Amino acid sequence: MRYHRLGDVPPKRHTQFRTNGSLLVEEVLGFEGFSGNESILYHRFSPCRVKEVGEFTPLADVPGMAHVEWVPDAHVHRLTNTAPLAPQGDTIFGRRLLMWNDDVEMAIAKPAEAAEVFYRNGEGDEVLFVHEGSGTLHSVFGRLPFKAHDYVVIPRGTTYRVELEEGPHTWLTFTTPGEIETPNRYRNRYGQLLEHAPFSHRDFHPPEELERHSDRGHHELVVRVRKGFQHYTLDYHPFDVVGWDGYVYPYTFSIDDFEPVAGRIHQPPPVHQTFQGPNFVICSFCPRELDWDPLAVPLPYHHSNLQSEEVIYYVSGKFGSRRGVDVGAITLHPSGLPHGPQPGLVEASLGKRRTEELAVMCDTFRPLRLTPLARELDDPSYALSWYEEEPTVTAASTIT
Numbered sequence: 001m002r003y004h005r006l007g008d009v010p011p012k013r014h015t016q017f018r019t020n021g022s023l024l025v026e027e028v029l030g031f032e033g034f035s036g037n038e039s040i041l042y043h044r045f046s047p048c049r050v051k052e053v054g055e056f057t058p059l060a061d062v063p064g065m066a067h068v069e070w071v072p073d074a075h076v077h078r079l080t081n082t083a084p085l086a087p088q089g090d091t092i093f094g095r096r097l098l099m100w101n102d103d104v105e106m107a108i109a110k111p112a113e114a115a116e117v118f119y120r121n122g123e124g125d126e127v128l129f130v131h132e133g134s135g136t137l138h139s140v141f142g143r144l145p146f147k148a149h150d151y152v153v154i155p156r157g158t159t160y161r162v163e164l165e166e167g168p169h170t171w172l173t174f175t176t177p178g179e180i181e182t183p184n185r186y187r188n189r190y191g192q193l194l195e196h197a198p199f200s201h202r203d204f205h206p207p208e209e210l211e212r213h214s215d216r217g218h219h220e221l222v223v224r225v226r227k228g229f230q231h232y233t234l235d236y237h238p239f240d241v242v243g244w245d246g247y248v249y250p251y252t253f254s255i256d257d258f259e260p261v262a263g264r265i266h267q268p269p270p271v272h273q274t275f276q277g278p279n280f281v282i283c284s285f286c287p288r289e290l291d292w293d294p295l296a297v298p299l300p301y302h303h304s305n306l307q308s309e310e311v312i313y314y315v316s317g318k319f320g321s322r323r324g325v326d327v328g329a330i331t332l333h334p335s336g337l338p339h340g341p342q343p344g345l346v347e348a349s350l351g352k353r354r355t356e357e358l359a360v361m362c363d364t365f366r367p368l369r370l371t372p373l374a375r376e377l378d379d380p381s382y383a384l385s386w387y388e389e390e391p392t393v394t395a396a397s398t399i400t
């Protein structure tokens with residue numbers, strides 16, 4: 001991310017800075033010790049200040065978020081249809097885990113209400129892909145409005161609360177112990193996005209306006225740490241920042257601002273890459289012109305992702321290489337198996353010059369584990385969807 005500044009900051013860091021005569025509390029919030037990106041925030045109250053220490057709730061005790069594994073009895077391609085899921089829970093604890101490994105958790109959320117507590121992920125970055133709905137991410141960094149088709153990227157350490165506006169609300173969420181970044185190959189040595197990147201800095205939207213709360217009162221804060229949630233009671237509003245600057249802050253990027261790459265012949269999945277995390281990538285498949293060579297095959301070739309698990313969430317449009325896969329469905333093509341278009345689809349695609357597909361893909365380099373919710377939503381017929389009966393060969397047809 002680029003440097004951004006909001007509100008009031010002193011001309012020199014680590015110097016006295018006051019509001020109405022009171023000395024403000026400077027907080028350096030950063031990565032990799034003091035060697036990674038950081039932001040410096042100026043609080044009215046000490047961010048360490050807690051009035052009461054509440055309970056620690058293990059992740060295992062939170063239905064839907066617990067790392068409970070369903071071990072399928074067969075290794076096959078899977079289709080998980082999340083469309084029938086009804087709205088449930090709030091903006092934090094309503095996330096329903098579908099699959100995970102040590103690098104990333106993927107969940108579906110259809111929040112019915114806003115969480116009343118303030119929340120901070122103390123040990124992981126989060127991405128909310130907003131399939132449906134709109135709202136505002138309120139945080140120590142300010143107000144960040146979001147709308148359908150936005151990726152909302154929230155770095156660890158961000159205390160936030162989500163206000164929901166128009167619904168229904170459907171999010172695909174990612175949580176990683178690593179950092180969510182734009183791919184290295186899109187950036188120059190200074191971090192600026194290059195001309196060939198499928199987006200520019202103008203497409204990334206930082207918080208717009210600070211909240212600057214100075215009120216006291218009773219506020220609950222929940223921090224995700226050590227495979228659980230630690231509860232605290234504060235006697236001040238945590239959005240007390242009067243100014244901040246730096247490189248770490250939540251932002252939105254709309255999938256509709258991703259500039260798709262097309263070619264004379266089929267372009268490989270890395271052209272769709274949007275973000276990188278440790279041992280995984282997030283890609284955006286967007287409406288685009290298709291391959292223009294007269295002999296081009298516009299659909300993906302069969303491929304064996306020997307070191308990848310490939311997860312695709314279908315957002316809208318028709319996905320040319322998939323039959324019977326509707327909006328809200330997730331396909332999982334695990335490592336060790338080839339996959340490609342289902343029978344007949346390649347022939348049907350020949351000569352097509354445009355696709356309206358919109359989908360989010362997450363490829364992980366280490367195997368994913370599935371939850372009981374994935375079992376509940378599993379469509380076992382998908383594994384056989386490449387199979388078709390051979391036409392019966394009769395004696396007569398053999399003679400001709």
Ligand SMILES: [Fe+2]
Binds near residue numbers: 300303310333339
């Ligand atoms: Fe694939």
